[in-house]
Amino acid sequence: MADAVRTAGGHGYIAGLFADEGSFVAACRAARAAGHTDLQAWTPWPVHGLEEVLGLERSWIGRAVFPAILIGFVLCTGFIYQLTVEDWPVVYGGKPFAAWQLWVVPVLETGLLLGAVVNLLAVFHTCRLVPDPFATLPDPRLSDDRFALALPVGGDAAAVCAWFAAQGAESTLAVDGETALARPRFADLPGQEAPHA
Amino acid sequence: MSAPREPELTARQITDDLTAPIFRLPSLQWVGGFLTAAGLAGLFGLAILAYCVEGYGIFGVDNTVNWGNDIGSYVFWIGIAVAGTLVSSVLLLFRQRWRTGVNRATEAMTVFAINIAGIYPLIHTGRPWVDYWLLPLPNDLSLWEQFKSPIVWDVFAITGYATTSVLFFYLGLIPDFAAVRDRCPDNRFGRLQRLLYSALSLGWKGTASDWRHYERAYTQFAWVATPLVVGMHSTIATLLAVSLVPGWHASVFPPYFVSGAIFGGLAMAMLLLIPLRSAFSLERYITIDHLDRLAKIMLTVGMIVLYVYVTEFFTAWYSESAAEQGQYWYRLTGEHKAFFWTMILCNVVSIQLLWFRSLRRNLGVLLLVAFMVNAGMWLERYNIVVLSLERDHLPSKWTAYAFTGWDYIILSGSFGLFFTQFLLFCRVAPVVSIAEIKATLLRRGRHGADQEASHG
Numbered sequence: 001m002a003d004a005v006r007t008a009g010g011h012g013y014i015a016g017l018f019a020d021e022g023s024f025v026a027a028c029r030a031a032r033a034a035g036h037t038d039l040q041a042w043t044p045w046p047v048h049g050l051e052e053v054l055g056l057e058r059s060w061i062g063r064a065v066f067p068a069i070l071i072g073f074v075l076c077t078g079f080i081y082q083l084t085v086e087d088w089p090v091v092y093g094g095k096p097f098a099a100w101q102l103w104v105v106p107v108l109e110t111g112l113l114l115g116a117v118v119n120l121l122a123v124f125h126t127c128r129l130v131p132d133p134f135a136t137l138p139d140p141r142l143s144d145d146r147f148a149l150a151l152p153v154g155g156d157a158a159a160v161c162a163w164f165a166a167q168g169a170e171s172t173l174a175v176d177g178e179t180a181l182a183r184p185r186f187a188d189l190p191g192q193e194a195p196h197a
Numbered sequence: 198m199s200a201p202r203e204p205e206l207t208a209r210q211i212t213d214d215l216t217a218p219i220f221r222l223p224s225l226q227w228v229g230g231f232l233t234a235a236g237l238a239g240l241f242g243l244a245i246l247a248y249c250v251e252g253y254g255i256f257g258v259d260n261t262v263n264w265g266n267d268i269g270s271y272v273f274w275i276g277i278a279v280a281g282t283l284v285s286s287v288l289l290l291f292r293q294r295w296r297t298g299v300n301r302a303t304e305a306m307t308v309f310a311i312n313i314a315g316i317y318p319l320i321h322t323g324r325p326w327v328d329y330w331l332l333p334l335p336n337d338l339s340l341w342e343q344f345k346s347p348i349v350w351d352v353f354a355i356t357g358y359a360t361t362s363v364l365f366f367y368l369g370l371i372p373d374f375a376a377v378r379d380r381c382p383d384n385r386f387g388r389l390q391r392l393l394y395s396a397l398s399l400g401w402k403g404t405a406s407d408w409r410h411y412e413r414a415y416t417q418f419a420w421v422a423t424p425l426v427v428g429m430h431s432t433i434a435t436l437l438a439v440s441l442v443p444g445w446h447a448s449v450f451p452p453y454f455v456s457g458a459i460f461g462g463l464a465m466a467m468l469l470l471i472p473l474r475s476a477f478s479l480e481r482y483i484t485i486d487h488l489d490r491l492a493k494i495m496l497t498v499g500m501i502v503l504y505v506y507v508t509e510f511f512t513a514w515y516s517e518s519a520a521e522q523g524q525y526w527y528r529l530t531g532e533h534k535a536f537f538w539t540m541i542l543c544n545v546v547s548i549q550l551l552w553f554r555s556l557r558r559n560l561g562v563l564l565l566v567a568f569m570v571n572a573g574m575w576l577e578r579y580n581i582v583v584l585s586l587e588r589d590h591l592p593s594k595w596t597a598y599a600f601t602g603w604d605y606i607i608l609s610g611s612f613g614l615f616f617t618q619f620l621l622f623c624r625v626a627p628v629v630s631i632a633e634i635k636a637t638l639l640r641r642g643r644h645g646a647d648q649e650a651s652h653g
Binding site: 133 | 360364375392397407422
């Protein structure tokens with residue numbers, strides 16, 4: 001079995017495929033309790049609390065968006081100041097050139113828009129989302145009703161497969177470890193039912 | 198004898214149900230609806246073409262009522278756009294899990310309504326070929342926009358809101374596009390579909406880490422969109438309120454416009470959701486409970502709108518301004534009083550039916566009320582924009598505005614364009630968020646009814 005994993009996966013990761021969210025989360029918890037830190041998990045919908053179970057840190061995206069909003073405020077204020085005070089001062093309704101109270105709406109809108117754009121770009125960057133017409137998951141059920149947890153083999157693939165079976169996994173797959181975080185490549189282990197069925 | 202209980206939903210069943218319209222041939226109803234809507238959308242294009250050839254004179258506006266159908270309809274469509282984001286983001290921020298049944302359709306409604314709304318002011322400029330002057334671009338004349346003018350605020354508000362709405366809508370669609378991608382049939386057309394949905398889903402993998410960032414970003418979009426949407430419609434209201442025209446010069450306008458927009462938008466959402474759930478067999482996802490809750494919110498904001506109507510009249514009376522009083526008296530008794538009283542019938546009287554639970558859960562009644570509120574909200578904008586201008590401070594300028602044939606064409610065409618987009622959307626994307634509804638329904642299944650009750 002271990003040879004098969006090395007042949008199929010190349011870098012020694014095995015993923016257990018779960019049909020039930022509860023068993024999957026329990027398996028994640030058990031894997032963490034067993035000392036595994038190098039885990040990867042795929043779910044078809046957001047499983048709340050999974051990040052704590054897997055020991056993932058809180059997303060950093062929030063820390064990028066708030067400064068982006070502030071930068072938007074400053075840039076728009078500077079822009080309007082340059083236009084209406086420096087470049088083209090016009091007396092309008094007797095108001096001062098730098099009537100900042102009247103800039104609130106465009107400044108607010110620009111800041112929030114910049115925040116929204118940065119938010120989207122940040123999630124594209126962190127999730128490595130790029131238009132890829134050939135991107136696909138090898139097991140289509142991972143975006144439907146199956147969950148997967150990948151563990152490093154650490155030498156004894158049979159033990160890992162047995163561990164997954166004990167956790168309630170319905171099948172196991174070999175995963176290319178180098179790409180486990182980016183583009184997972186799964187391969188069926190010999191002697192198992194194909195997961196695509 | 199109790200009714201047989203429906204089998205419990207599974208994740209597979211949910212995916213099948215929600216992706217089915219994408220993979221099967223369109224029904225005759227859909228084709229009929231689409232052709233009708235597309236025909237009207239064609240008329241919309243024809244009206245714009247006629248306007249470009251003949252000029253702004255083809256519409257009914259004149260020197261007195263220089264804001265007519267186009268600005269009234271613009272505010273109407275913006276209002277529709279407001280409600281979609283509010284349903285989606287505000288309910289998300291309040292952790293109302295039931296929103297997952299309706300948020301996708303309302304977000305789509307927002308995107309389609311705002312692009313129609315955006316067309317009207319571009320027409321209204323009279324010289325659409327120089328509309329880019331609205332943007333602060335360097336130019337040979339060294340002229341810049343006047344940032345002290347609410348008209349310029351409006352440009353920023355609409356641009357910012359439209360962009361954010363589209364981004365928010367698309368972000369929500371990414372995991373669902375991946376689910377569609379992985380279910381494309383293995384035939385020639387299916388492979389083409391897979392190529393398209395693979396590109397649209399941007400290689401979405403759905404790892405735990407992806408979901409962590411995605412959910413954070415999605416919630417943040419809600420935080421950003423909420424002030425943006427309230428600010429945008431308040432800006433449009435301010436555009437009117439800072440003028441001296443009787444009927445516009447009121448500080449109550451921003452909250453009035455925002456509540457009115459939610460009111461009209463929810464009515465439009467119901468007008469879309471009720472036929473949608475029947476046409477695509479989505480009764481288990483867009484339930485009577487969803488519609489009941491939407492109706493309750495609609496009733497609440499409708500009563501706020503009623504309060505503002507009363508406040509307007511009270512303020513006009515209390516102001517002792519002859520022009521203000523004359524304006525509101527004109528609405529009640531003037532040449533176009535039928536518009537005002539029809540508005541009251543639609544926006545105030547009809548919604549009183551929603552106090553009764555049995556009527557809130559009756560689809561026919563809901564459809565009727567939703568239709569009436571939509572008509573009433575369009576008339577409200579007509580009354581505000583047109584009737585105020587018909588009777589301003591100068592009696593020698595008073596006039597009576599009337600639609601021309603092109604006004605009717607462009608108005609009906611805008612509805613055609615809206616429904617064309619929505620019908621197309623129903624065929625290319627899941628109309629209910631697959632990932633979100635699974636997370637909600639299947640969690641409910643695991644933790645029982647107590648969980649549902651605690652989440653409303």
